[in-house]
Structures are given as structure tokens and as C-alpha cells.
Amino acid sequence: MKRKILFIALISLVRFSSVPVFAQGLCNVGGGGFDLLPRAEGCAPLTVNINTTINASSLAYAQEYDGMTDSPTLIRNAKQFTYRGAGTFTILQSANVGGTEVYHCEKVKVYENATPHTEYTSCGGGKIKVVMTKNYVLDAYDQVGIDWGDGSGEHIWNQGESLEIEHIYTNTSVNPTLKVRGIYTSNSACKGGYQWPLTISFQQPLLKNIQIKSVEMTGNGRLLVIYEGLSGISTDVMYSTDGTNYQIGGTKTSGGTQTSNFNLNAAQAYQIKLASKDLCGGKLDSDFVTSMAVKGSSADEKNEISWNKYADNTDFDSYALMRDGIVLQTFDDINTTSFSDEDVQCGDNYEYYIVAKTKTITSTSAPVTVKTTLSSPKAIDQAFVNVVSDGLIEVAATIPGSGTKTNYDLVVERSENGGIFKKVNTLYGEATYQDFDVKVNDSGYCYRLIYQNACGQRAPASEPICSILLKNQSPLLTWNTEKPFLDDIDSYTIIRTGAAGSNDSRNVKLASTFYPDLTKLSDLSFTFQVRADSKNGNYQSFSNSIIYKRDTDIFAPDAFSPNDDGYNDTFEVKAAMFKTFKMSVVNRWGEVIFHSDDITKGWNGMIKGKPAPVGSYIWRIEIVNNLDQTVKKNGTFVLLK
Known part of the structure; x- marks a missing residue:
């Protein structure tokens, strides 16, 4: 190895030494x-x-x-x-x-002064993607300036950053001119290269226009999603139970109104959104929509309905609770998620669903059917009695939970002058009874009401309600204090109407007597009536009317027969409108054989325990009338056998 390196070095030395200096x-x-x-x-x-x-x-x-x-x-x-x-x-x-x-x-x-090679893609709407080519021209610059041409300012790209840059134009009605230039920051001899113009042409697809219009859950758990799609744009319909983890329910690429449906749980609320891909591969999610789910139960002859809260209150408008296809109630508060429907009838089935509305969408739940039940029917707690005329009393009641339904029976029981209650009538689907078999000036009447609902359940009898019986017990007017309605009595009012046109009403609070002072009035007679008002302000009940005369009327029979046949056995004088009463019976010799200070106690035809002889007798009466005037009258009558 070392020899090889030496050989190469020698060859190199020979080669370079051959070149002139x-x-x-x-x-x-x-x-x-x-x-x-x-x-x-x-x-x-x-x-x-x-x-x-x-x-x-x-x-x-x-x-x-x-x-x-x-x-x-x-x-x-x-x-x-x-x-x-x-x-x-x-x-x-x-x-x-x-x-x-x-x-x-x-x-x-x-x-270098050339413009870096730049291309753009219109992604849809006002969104574009700019892509720069990495080559010697781009490498020569420290930065690249991109003027988008919409007044938003120049974007500065630095070496090492992504070669793909996105921008969104808010105005797509005009085609802006994009300008690109290279920039030097490391020398002062050249600040940058040429600024190259590039006219932008927009593609129309705009992902933000892909929005849900309505969501409806059917009874079999099929979710129907209606939305506006864009042709060629892939859109996923997604759902989630927690708003975080979404699953795809369907995908379409068609434009216009689209319907996507898939099976879910009808009793579960979901968040639904659209996920679309633009022409550049970018993704955009639509606003989410909350699907609605409704629950129902029944007890005590009312139906309890509840639903989930709509998740987004930004554009929330209202809830509409539907019953049998008709709006039962609307709610503007997004936090209202329950309602008690008392306008129902035992044994009937009702179908409910809820519709949540925003400014742009509707979300409809699957329907739920509720059968109205009742553990035990309640007694009637809303009723009143009223004297309409001399021979008519009207009784009216509200049947618990009946609403507009009429499938119930109402039994009316009556008691006269404190006697036992007896059934007088049964009403079918009606709650007002008119009693013509009455003598309102002589007797007081109390009523009890019992109803049977459509489930065949019989309610307990209501508390008694009694007519007001106004009496003239000179010098006072008196009346009974039993309640004429199923509420506490707030006060009584005495209503006075004079024959000559004078009138007056006076609140006597809870008194049951009234002294009519007529000394300053010129009317010859007056009509008096009592009105009772309830504490809750819902009821008024009127008594019978009595005529109160200024002068005393006196009636004495001209004969009687004390023979114990049960007819006309007592000599009695009838009088009205007086304060005190005295009566004496005198025989033909002027002897007083009977005397009474009580108008209800007459002469039975006995003198010292023995029958009086047949013949003529004289009666003498002394009365103090309502004006404190003493009135004396006398007359004759015959005792017959």
C-alpha cells in the first residue's frame, strides 16, 4: 500500500514539473x-x-x-x-x-438576479398554494419576497423553510398579481433580483361552503345528513360520541344537495361534521352539528320528556318539542332540556321528538312513544260552585290531566242543608254541571266530585264545595262560611242594589254577618247578594239574592183548624224586615190567651192546656222595623175544628 502511494506521487511530480512557470x-x-x-x-x-x-x-x-x-x-x-x-x-x-x-x-x-422558479395552484375559493423550485437560482438568495397583490404585505421566505406556501385571498372577484423576487441580506452590492409578476386565476370550489343543512335521526337508528357538496371535492361525513374521536360514516364527491345516511344508536347523541379535501390536498372541517336524542317516561298522569343539550350555542336559536307532529312547546334557552307534559290523558299514547334549530340548520331526534300512566288518580283540586239564579246552581271543575281530552266520567254528589251526600248525576267527558233541582233561597247545597280516568281508575271524592245561602235574620244579613271553591276564601263582598237605582259594594273581609244601614237611603227596597273571592284570584262565587224592604210586610191567616191533621194546625203570622216581634191572641172578652215574642212560635189553639172553643179571636202584633219604627197591627181570625 505504501509503495502504491509513492508511485502515484512521483508520477504527479513528473507531470506538473513539465508545465512552464x-x-x-x-x-x-x-x-x-x-x-x-x-x-x-x-x-x-x-x-x-x-x-x-x-x-x-x-x-x-x-x-x-x-x-x-x-x-x-x-x-x-x-x-x-x-x-x-x-x-x-x-x-x-x-x-x-x-x-x-x-x-x-x-x-x-x-x-444572481433571476426570479426563483415559482408555480401556484388554486385550491378552491380564495386559497392558493405557491411552490418554489430548489435550484441554483433559489440557492443564490438569502430570502425570497412574495407580494400577494392583495394589500396584505410582502411574505418573506428564508432559506431552509418549506418550499410550499399557502395564502387565502378574501376577494376572489378580481384576479390579483403575485410578484416574486430574490433578496440578498449578506451584501450591499446587490439587494435582490428581478420581481417577476404572476397573475392568479381562482378556481371556484370553496370548502367553507360545504356545510351541513340538517340532521335527522330516524326511529330505526338511521342518521340522515343533508348537506351542500361541491362537484369533484371529496367529502367525508363523520360522527363522534365525544367530540374528539371521529369515524367516517360515508364519503361523496358529488355537488349540490347531498344525503348521507348510516346506522347509529337512536338513543345516543352524536357530533356530526364534514371533512373535505381541496384541490391542493388540504383539508377543512365544517362546523359540527349535534344530533338530538329524546327520552320519555310517565307517572302521575303526566309525561316527563328530556333531551340532550345542543353542544354549540354560537348560532343556537331554539328547541321545538313536538307531540304527535304538532309543536307542543318552544324553548329559547339552550340549557332547557326537559319538560313535564300534563296535558295528557291516562291510557293514551303520545309520540314526542325534539328539533334543535340554529340560524342555518335543524337537528331532529328520533321519535319516542310514551303511554300515559297513573299510579293512583288524584282527587279534583280545582272546582267551584255558583248560584246562577233562583232555581239554578252551577258546579264546574278541572279534571287533573284531562287537558283537551274527554275520556273520563264525573260523578256529582250533593248534600242539602248538611245532610248526607247522594249521587245526583254522572257526566261523560264534561266538567260542568247545572243543578236545576234547587231552592237557593231556602236551602244550602254542598257538592262532592269524583272522576274516573280512561285507565278505569277512580279518584277519591273531592273536598265539599258549598253554595252561599244568604238569609235575612233581621236586623242582620247572615250567610254560611263553607268554602264555595277548592281554595281558601280571601274575602266576602256585600253587593247592594236599590230599587231606585242606588248601588254599593262593601268588602267585609271574612265576616259572615252584615247590618244593612238604610236610614240615609230613599229606595223602598233593596236587593242584597254576597260574593266570595278566592285567595288565588281564580274563583268568584255568588250567593242567592234576597229582597230587603224598608217597610215590614205582615201576613196573618183568617182561620186555622187545630185538629192534629197535620195541616193548618197552628195560627202563625208571617212577617219580614223587622228587628223585634210581639204577638198576642185575645178572646171576645178581651182576655190575652196567648203571647209570643218569637215569630216562629204560633198558637196551637190551646188555652191552659185545654182546646179553645170554636169561634172568632183577635190577633195583635207589634213590630219594630228596619228603620226602628214601631208598627202595630191587629185583625180577626176564626178557630175551626
Whole structure:
């Protein structure tokens, strides 16, 4: 091995020693002289002027001397040279001074000024991709400046960065001019190369226009996704249960309205998005859409409906809860995810689904069917009774959970003057009963209501509700205090209407008596009525009306027969509108044989325990009326057997 190396070295020595000394380069000979004006370094094309600094009889120059040959091609009396390509060049001067050949060399540095080779691809919409070719031109520069032509400023590319650069134009109605130039940062002789213009022509496909329009989950778990596609653009329809890990449900490349469907779990909510590839291979995801899932259950004759919250509130508009194809309720709050439907009837089936709406899309859940059930029906808790006229009382109730349904039975029970309750009627699909078999001025009536729902379940009887019976118990008006509605009584109001047109109403709070002061009024008679108002403000109930006269009416029979036949056995005087009452019965000799201060206690035809004889008798009455006036009247009657 060592011998081989020595042999090679000897051969090399022999070879190079055969070249004359001046063949090492004429630049080393010296003796000549010239300058390059205005500079010896700059951007191509570079022109240099030769300024000779010696006195010579002949001058010649080689423009691109290789630094080695001793017989270069010379140009006599050359004044300037122009270099159009980049590189480092040597100018050789050959001159004769006093019969001696002299030489001199000057270096010329020319920098690249060509534009780096650049191409672009329109990706769709306003997006383009610029690709620069790596070659000697690009390698010559420190940087490359790209002016996009849209006013966004010049992009500076540095050596070592990716040769692919993307840019998005916001305005695609005009074709901008892109300009590319090389930039030097390491010298001051040449700042950069030519700026080459490139007109951009946009392709129309715009990935951001590929958006979901609607999402619908069917009852069998098939998800239908409707979206606007672009022809030739590959679009994946993707779904995820957690918003992070997505799977592909389908892929299409067609334009226009597209429908993609695939099987999923109808009870599960998903996030759906579109993933599209542009003409440059770039990917863009659409805004995601949340699929909706609804759940339903039933208890206590109401249906509980719930659904998932829509994941994005940016463009959220509302939820629409649908029942049997009709909007049941809408909700503007994105956080509202449940609803209690009480407008249902036991035993009926209802189909619910939820529709989430944003400004641009709709997302519809699969339907769920709920059968309304009831563990045990509740007693009626909304009802009232009202005296309509002298011979009519109206009872009205709200059946729990009935809504607009009528498949129930309502049993009405009645009690008169505190007696036992007896069934008076059964209503079918109705909740208002009119009772004509009443005497509202003589008796008070209480009612209980019992309903049977469509499931065949019978509710407990409601609490009693009672009509208001207004009585004239001179000098007071009185009434009963049993509740006329299934709510607490807030107050009573006395309503007075005079025969001559005067009227007045007075809130007496929870009192059950009223003293009518008529001393300052001129009406001959008045009508009084009581109104009860409920605490919740939902009910009013009116009593019977009574006529209250200023003067006392007195009626005395002209005969009676105390024979124990049960008819007309007692002599009684009837009177109204008085404060006090006194009555005496006198025989033909002027003896008082009977006296009473109680109008309800008449003479039974007995004198000291023995039957009075048949014949004529005199009655005498003394009454103090409502104006505190004493009224005295008398008359005769006959005792018959």
C-alpha cells in the first residue's frame, strides 16, 4: 500500500514539473494596471468600465480569464465588459511597456438576479398554494419576497423553510398579481433580483361552503345528513360520541344537495361534521352539528320528556318539542332540556321528538312513544260552585290531566242543608254541571266530585264545595262560611242594589254577618247578594239574592183548624224586615190567651192546656222595623175544628 502511494506521487511530480512557470497564471506576472468603474461587484447584468492606469504602447483584455492558460483570447483596446449571468469572473490585462509584456488581473463579482422558479395552484375559493423550485437560482438568495397583490404585505421566505406556501385571498372577484423576487441580506452590492409578476386565476370550489343543512335521526337508528357538496371535492361525513374521536360514516364527491345516511344508536347523541379535501390536498372541517336524542317516561298522569343539550350555542336559536307532529312547546334557552307534559290523558299514547334549530340548520331526534300512566288518580283540586239564579246552581271543575281530552266520567254528589251526600248525576267527558233541582233561597247545597280516568281508575271524592245561602235574620244579613271553591276564601263582598237605582259594594273581609244601614237611603227596597273571592284570584262565587224592604210586610191567616191533621194546625203570622216581634191572641172578652215574642212560635189553639172553643179571636202584633219604627197591627181570625 505504501509503495502504491509513492508511485502515484512521483508520477504527479513528473507531470506538473513539465508545465512552464508562467502557466501557473498570467495574473501573477504583474506589471500592468487598471481599475473597474463604477464598481467591480453588483447584480446581473453588470457592466464594468476599464480605466487603464499604466502608459503602454498596446493594450488587450481577456473578459473571462480562467487564471491558468498562457494564451487567452484577448480583445485589443477594450473599454468595458458586460456580464449577464451570475458568477465570479477575472479580467486579464495584457500590455507592452517599454518592450516588456506585462499583465494585471481584476476580479468581477456578479450576483444572481433571476426570479426563483415559482408555480401556484388554486385550491378552491380564495386559497392558493405557491411552490418554489430548489435550484441554483433559489440557492443564490438569502430570502425570497412574495407580494400577494392583495394589500396584505410582502411574505418573506428564508432559506431552509418549506418550499410550499399557502395564502387565502378574501376577494376572489378580481384576479390579483403575485410578484416574486430574490433578496440578498449578506451584501450591499446587490439587494435582490428581478420581481417577476404572476397573475392568479381562482378556481371556484370553496370548502367553507360545504356545510351541513340538517340532521335527522330516524326511529330505526338511521342518521340522515343533508348537506351542500361541491362537484369533484371529496367529502367525508363523520360522527363522534365525544367530540374528539371521529369515524367516517360515508364519503361523496358529488355537488349540490347531498344525503348521507348510516346506522347509529337512536338513543345516543352524536357530533356530526364534514371533512373535505381541496384541490391542493388540504383539508377543512365544517362546523359540527349535534344530533338530538329524546327520552320519555310517565307517572302521575303526566309525561316527563328530556333531551340532550345542543353542544354549540354560537348560532343556537331554539328547541321545538313536538307531540304527535304538532309543536307542543318552544324553548329559547339552550340549557332547557326537559319538560313535564300534563296535558295528557291516562291510557293514551303520545309520540314526542325534539328539533334543535340554529340560524342555518335543524337537528331532529328520533321519535319516542310514551303511554300515559297513573299510579293512583288524584282527587279534583280545582272546582267551584255558583248560584246562577233562583232555581239554578252551577258546579264546574278541572279534571287533573284531562287537558283537551274527554275520556273520563264525573260523578256529582250533593248534600242539602248538611245532610248526607247522594249521587245526583254522572257526566261523560264534561266538567260542568247545572243543578236545576234547587231552592237557593231556602236551602244550602254542598257538592262532592269524583272522576274516573280512561285507565278505569277512580279518584277519591273531592273536598265539599258549598253554595252561599244568604238569609235575612233581621236586623242582620247572615250567610254560611263553607268554602264555595277548592281554595281558601280571601274575602266576602256585600253587593247592594236599590230599587231606585242606588248601588254599593262593601268588602267585609271574612265576616259572615252584615247590618244593612238604610236610614240615609230613599229606595223602598233593596236587593242584597254576597260574593266570595278566592285567595288565588281564580274563583268568584255568588250567593242567592234576597229582597230587603224598608217597610215590614205582615201576613196573618183568617182561620186555622187545630185538629192534629197535620195541616193548618197552628195560627202563625208571617212577617219580614223587622228587628223585634210581639204577638198576642185575645178572646171576645178581651182576655190575652196567648203571647209570643218569637215569630216562629204560633198558637196551637190551646188555652191552659185545654182546646179553645170554636169561634172568632183577635190577633195583635207589634213590630219594630228596619228603620226602628214601631208598627202595630191587629185583625180577626176564626178557630175551626
